[in-house]
Amino acid sequence: MSEQADWARYVSETEKKIGAVEITKTDETVNNEADPDKSNLAEASLLAKIIRKGLVENKNDIEIQRQDPKSPLYSIKTFEALDLNANLLKGVYEMGFNAPSKIQETTLPALLADPPQNLIAQSQSGTGKTAAFVLAMLSRVDVTKKYPQVLCLSPTYELAIQTGEAAAHMAKFCPEIEMKFAVSGEQVPRDTKLTEHIIIGTPGKVLDWGIKFRFFDLKKLSVFVLDEADVMISIQGHQDQCVRIHKNLDQNNCQMMFFSATYDQEVMGFAEHIVKNPIIIRLKREEESLDNIRQYYVRCKNQSDKYHAITNIYGTVGIGQAIIFCQTRKTAAWLSAKMSEDGHAVAVLSGDLTVDQRISVLDRFREGKEKVLITTNVLSRGIDVEQVTIVVNFDLPVLNGKPDCETYLHRIGRTGRFGKSGIAINLIDSEETMNICRAIENHFGKKIQLLDAEDSDEIEKIGNGN
Numbered sequence: 001m002s003e004q005a006d007w008a009r010y011v012s013e014t015e016k017k018i019g020a021v022e023i024t025k026t027d028e029t030v031n032n033e034a035d036p037d038k039s040n041l042a043e044a045s046l047l048a049k050i051i052r053k054g055l056v057e058n059k060n061d062i063e064i065q066r067q068d069p070k071s072p073l074y075s076i077k078t079f080e081a082l083d084l085n086a087n088l089l090k091g092v093y094e095m096g097f098n099a100p101s102k103i104q105e106t107t108l109p110a111l112l113a114d115p116p117q118n119l120i121a122q123s124q125s126g127t128g129k130t131a132a133f134v135l136a137m138l139s140r141v142d143v144t145k146k147y148p149q150v151l152c153l154s155p156t157y158e159l160a161i162q163t164g165e166a167a168a169h170m171a172k173f174c175p176e177i178e179m180k181f182a183v184s185g186e187q188v189p190r191d192t193k194l195t196e197h198i199i200i201g202t203p204g205k206v207l208d209w210g211i212k213f214r215f216f217d218l219k220k221l222s223v224f225v226l227d228e229a230d231v232m233i234s235i236q237g238h239q240d241q242c243v244r245i246h247k248n249l250d251q252n253n254c255q256m257m258f259f260s261a262t263y264d265q266e267v268m269g270f271a272e273h274i275v276k277n278p279i280i281i282r283l284k285r286e287e288e289s290l291d292n293i294r295q296y297y298v299r300c301k302n303q304s305d306k307y308h309a310i311t312n313i314y315g316t317v318g319i320g321q322a323i324i325f326c327q328t329r330k331t332a333a334w335l336s337a338k339m340s341e342d343g344h345a346v347a348v349l350s351g352d353l354t355v356d357q358r359i360s361v362l363d364r365f366r367e368g369k370e371k372v373l374i375t376t377n378v379l380s381r382g383i384d385v386e387q388v389t390i391v392v393n394f395d396l397p398v399l400n401g402k403p404d405c406e407t408y409l410h411r412i413g414r415t416g417r418f419g420k421s422g423i424a425i426n427l428i429d430s431e432e433t434m435n436i437c438r439a440i441e442n443h444f445g446k447k448i449q450l451l452d453a454e455d456s457d458e459i460e461k462i463g464n465g466n
């Protein structure tokens, strides 16, 4: 099918979906049909108007948050004002985005500027960092050059796939842009020279492809993106591999884009050290956690009491989906077996599954086939499942015996995506875990309130957003 026909069908489907009254081409689109660029732009604007109309009619809460300068969704510009290529703009509207979030509005002008600017950016979980860097990646591709020009590194297989899918969606009207996943399971014959413009992958595979097998030339990259940048360059994370990849880039001609919801002091220092003259966008500590995620703790006597609390809470709140985080695979396996025995439809995702199994578990969860997903830190970052309303920390996150505040924030950020409301519940079964909980509370300066898991009225109230 031609791109025009594809577009016409898409517009008509969108019209049906959001119930817009009528969509006919405006004079602007008709008059510009001889000039594909102008025509595309006019079509994109037209679609923006339709989507806005739909949103206004739905009295979407997000629109209210957009007006609040303190909200991470606040923006004064439209996507049209961000100087994106017309086909990308169509892709953005196709995703249902009607206005940029704060991080998109502030970073995109810098990322698209000439000469290219390096950037280290921080924005709360679920506020649209992916679209910010993906739009920049897609904008920087020169389709006449048949080799990798853009590299995006993610910490996990699932996140790389999710980012690639978002990129493919945004590039729907740019069919000439080609992308390749460099993740576990992807095979490339020896002596291949990759011709795709964009590579999205995990550090180990990219190191193999770029340095060991030379499937592409790291020196020819013009854009390097580190998603979840803090964990990628921290000693506890993927530092060795990422720093090796980074060292092999052309430091003068490769634009660096680092994004994360968290950067501790030391990691930020290191980021500033390896990125030349970066623009830095940082949050104040008190801005890091989101008000739309309400945080609670439940006092429990022991592990089976924690189990009892979960089933009570979930049975009462019951709507939407839940992710439960455990510190070890063993606990995750125990909990999922116990919940399954008691008749709950749960899925478990931990590092001992094959990558295919992991993706299939996540896909089923996204489709709502299981309402509860039990996992470990492997899913703490970046994973975007809109309908997750509850995150439970069956165990609080600790690193070397200390509270792991960054992981805590990423874990609870699996709910409350893009302005939605969410609930985070921490199960406390000892004075030691209570102290960890208090330390996390003090770190972010956000109250974690006591919840009585036996009090169904109270649980119902928090489930209703009171």
Ligand SMILES: Nc1ncnc2c1ncn2[C@@H]1O[C@H](COP(=O)(O)OP(=O)(O)OP(=O)(O)O)[C@@H](O)[C@H]1O
Pocket (backbone or CB within 6 Å): 096, 097, 098, 099, 100, 101, 104, 123, 124, 125, 126, 127, 128, 129, 130, 131, 260, 261, 381, 382, 383, 384, 386, 413, 417, 418
């Ligand atoms: N401008 C926008 N309008 C509407 N929805 C948006 C917009 N930008 C992003 N979204 C949606 O918001 C959700 C969260 O975005 P995204 O996953 O990029 O967040 P993030 O900031 O990368 O979060 P994390 O820190 O958890 O990785 C996604 O479902 C995405 O499609």
